[in-house]
Amino acid sequence: MTSTLERPAAPSGPPPAPGQTPTRSARAEGWVRRAPLLPALVFTIIVTQIPFLLTIFYSLQSWNLVRPGSQQWVWFDNYVSVFQDSQFRGVALNTVIMTLGSVLIAVVLGLVLALLLNRHFIGRGIVRTLLVTPFLITPVAAALLWKTTLLDPTYGLINFVLSPFGVGEEAWISDFPLASVMVALIWQWTPFMMLLLLAGLQSMPTDQIEAARMDGAGAWAIFKELTLPHLRRFIELGTVLGAIYLVNTFDAVYMITQGGPGTASANLPFYIYQRAFLGFDIGQSAAMGVVVVVMTIIVATFALRLVFRSFGAAEGSN
Amino acid sequence: MAEVVFDEASRIYTPGATPAVDKLSLTVNDGELVVLVGPSGSGKSTALRMLAGLEPIDAGHLRIDGRDVVDVASKDRDIAMVFQSYALYPSKTVRDNMAFPLKMRGMDKAEQAKRVNEAAEILGLTEYLDRKPKALSGGQRQRVAMGRAIVREPRVFLMDEPLSNLDAKMRVQTRAQIAGLQNRLDVTTVYVTHDQVEAMTMGDRVAVLRDGKLQQYATPSELYDRPVNAFVAGFIGSPAMNLMDLQRSGDGVTLGGSTLPLTREVADAAGSADTVTVGLRPEDLSLTSEGDGIKAVVDVVEELGSESYLYAHMAEHPDTTLVVRGPGRTRVRYGETIAVRVDPDAVHAFDASSGERLAS
Numbered sequence: 001m002t003s004t005l006e007r008p009a010a011p012s013g014p015p016p017a018p019g020q021t022p023t024r025s026a027r028a029e030g031w032v033r034r035a036p037l038l039p040a041l042v043f044t045i046i047v048t049q050i051p052f053l054l055t056i057f058y059s060l061q062s063w064n065l066v067r068p069g070s071q072q073w074v075w076f077d078n079y080v081s082v083f084q085d086s087q088f089r090g091v092a093l094n095t096v097i098m099t100l101g102s103v104l105i106a107v108v109l110g111l112v113l114a115l116l117l118n119r120h121f122i123g124r125g126i127v128r129t130l131l132v133t134p135f136l137i138t139p140v141a142a143a144l145l146w147k148t149t150l151l152d153p154t155y156g157l158i159n160f161v162l163s164p165f166g167v168g169e170e171a172w173i174s175d176f177p178l179a180s181v182m183v184a185l186i187w188q189w190t191p192f193m194m195l196l197l198l199a200g201l202q203s204m205p206t207d208q209i210e211a212a213r214m215d216g217a218g219a220w221a222i223f224k225e226l227t228l229p230h231l232r233r234f235i236e237l238g239t240v241l242g243a244i245y246l247v248n249t250f251d252a253v254y255m256i257t258q259g260g261p262g263t264a265s266a267n268l269p270f271y272i273y274q275r276a277f278l279g280f281d282i283g284q285s286a287a288m289g290v291v292v293v294v295m296t297i298i299v300a301t302f303a304l305r306l307v308f309r310s311f312g313a314a315e316g317s318n
Numbered sequence: 319m320a321e322v323v324f325d326e327a328s329r330i331y332t333p334g335a336t337p338a339v340d341k342l343s344l345t346v347n348d349g350e351l352v353v354l355v356g357p358s359g360s361g362k363s364t365a366l367r368m369l370a371g372l373e374p375i376d377a378g379h380l381r382i383d384g385r386d387v388v389d390v391a392s393k394d395r396d397i398a399m400v401f402q403s404y405a406l407y408p409s410k411t412v413r414d415n416m417a418f419p420l421k422m423r424g425m426d427k428a429e430q431a432k433r434v435n436e437a438a439e440i441l442g443l444t445e446y447l448d449r450k451p452k453a454l455s456g457g458q459r460q461r462v463a464m465g466r467a468i469v470r471e472p473r474v475f476l477m478d479e480p481l482s483n484l485d486a487k488m489r490v491q492t493r494a495q496i497a498g499l500q501n502r503l504d505v506t507t508v509y510v511t512h513d514q515v516e517a518m519t520m521g522d523r524v525a526v527l528r529d530g531k532l533q534q535y536a537t538p539s540e541l542y543d544r545p546v547n548a549f550v551a552g553f554i555g556s557p558a559m560n561l562m563d564l565q566r567s568g569d570g571v572t573l574g575g576s577t578l579p580l581t582r583e584v585a586d587a588a589g590s591a592d593t594v595t596v597g598l599r600p601e602d603l604s605l606t607s608e609g610d611g612i613k614a615v616v617d618v619v620e621e622l623g624s625e626s627y628l629y630a631h632m633a634e635h636p637d638t639t640l641v642v643r644g645p646g647r648t649r650v651r652y653g654e655t656i657a658v659r660v661d662p663d664a665v666h667a668f669d670a671s672s673g674e675r676l677a678s
Contacts, residue, residue, distance in 0.1 A: 217418075232409075
């Protein structure tokens, strides 16, 4: 028994010297491992990169579908007019308000609901299921519900519920178009934030809370000093994921307001759609698409870095 | 500085079931270090959490300095606790962890800093004050948890198995540090552990619990010398006391073919019972070369350097096993037959059915 343990382990083949070129068989083995991934890679390139290159190609041309024969190279003229277009700037601002506003409000509401659901009460399972349902509904259907059943001036439930408080036939969608779209988005995204933050709350060690109670902390101090710092990375993750999904919202805008009145509630994806498929201005809308993609990549890079950093740093804290 | 009194305090998780802590009554004097010890499920941690205010007291009373605290929230009881997991705040530095109880009491910043620095000095944490807990070793984290408890100068310290996450060497070292610190600060301390060695070495007095009931509350030496029942006898001491149900024969009991005499008081207390539970500590047994010893066959030899323990079974009753302390350099080997001599003054006798100690 001991003699076998003391015998040095037999070397399992000589280790490759550093800098040495891999042998043919090693290269072949590498390809055997990579080959199954290739179809997915090729498919991804075809459906994302080729359209993007084509978009860049069109963005350098003046081409309106309703004027046949108008297609010609104008190089960067489209980009110049995109940045001079005050409507584009307004819509860009709408996009920021719609995305960040909806995400932040959904995070705050989700946090409140998560804190409530983190307590024990009778019927908690049912309440939790009910609270999650908005997230399970098809976005188009949800938007339609908000437009017709809830926000309609004459038949809407909102006006009905508010009628004892003196609210008459308020036309929410035309008077507050951006807010109406945001309400539907917040309603759908609050459950997502709630679930994420609830998971965060439930991963919090109870002994820390007990220790804080013994140290003399009240409920508010425990929340501010312990719960919020613990939830920080979950809040960051929720914000970034929510923003990534909501920045390209189309269905809610299309269903509820059609971007109107004017462009009061249009966001960038909807505005580009309008310019391309209702205005038939291929060159302009392609240039806008390129600008939006570049801006999104810049923002997303910083946001994702933030999330990966805080989750990476949190590893090993327990 | 405070006196803690448990007065028939109970904790009942589910009505009708066995209480987790059953009518616990004990008094911890001012400045005393009392250890609650018992196997897992004995209710020792629950009793501590009742004192901490983390578990409600379902029946009976609990007084700190004469004031009944049954309905007092834990933050108003002026007690500090060191948790088994240390429960440090991961997002705060060591300094902020230790200052947290002071901050929560609205103490001014200068005084906070002074007290934290003093505590860090005592515990050797000064150079780690700006680190986060995750950058500390287990022993350092343990000391931060201690520091967080002592900065407040509470009336009572509670410690819930504070050493169980440390390695063996660190545990012995920290054990002495805690005992020394408690002596110096002179704060009433209740300490929970499942380790009887910790209980014996640290406690001014030790309360042994089993199934939520207090078995014996006494000084370590009294627990060792005069355990009130077979459970305490078997729990205190390492290796455990040899407990054997033996047949009565005349004035004594039969052990391995020879007769072990019992004292008059024990024999009277045993009355007409046929069997008696006899307890013999391994250290009260010795090897003998004379022919009158009890014959036993060695199964295992544990050599510890300064002493050795021989695990053996009776030559004539293989079901009866014995642990015997032998000399450090024993020549006894597995399978040998040894002769064991019993010190007749060191025989503990218990009632075979109730486990209660016979005679005084």
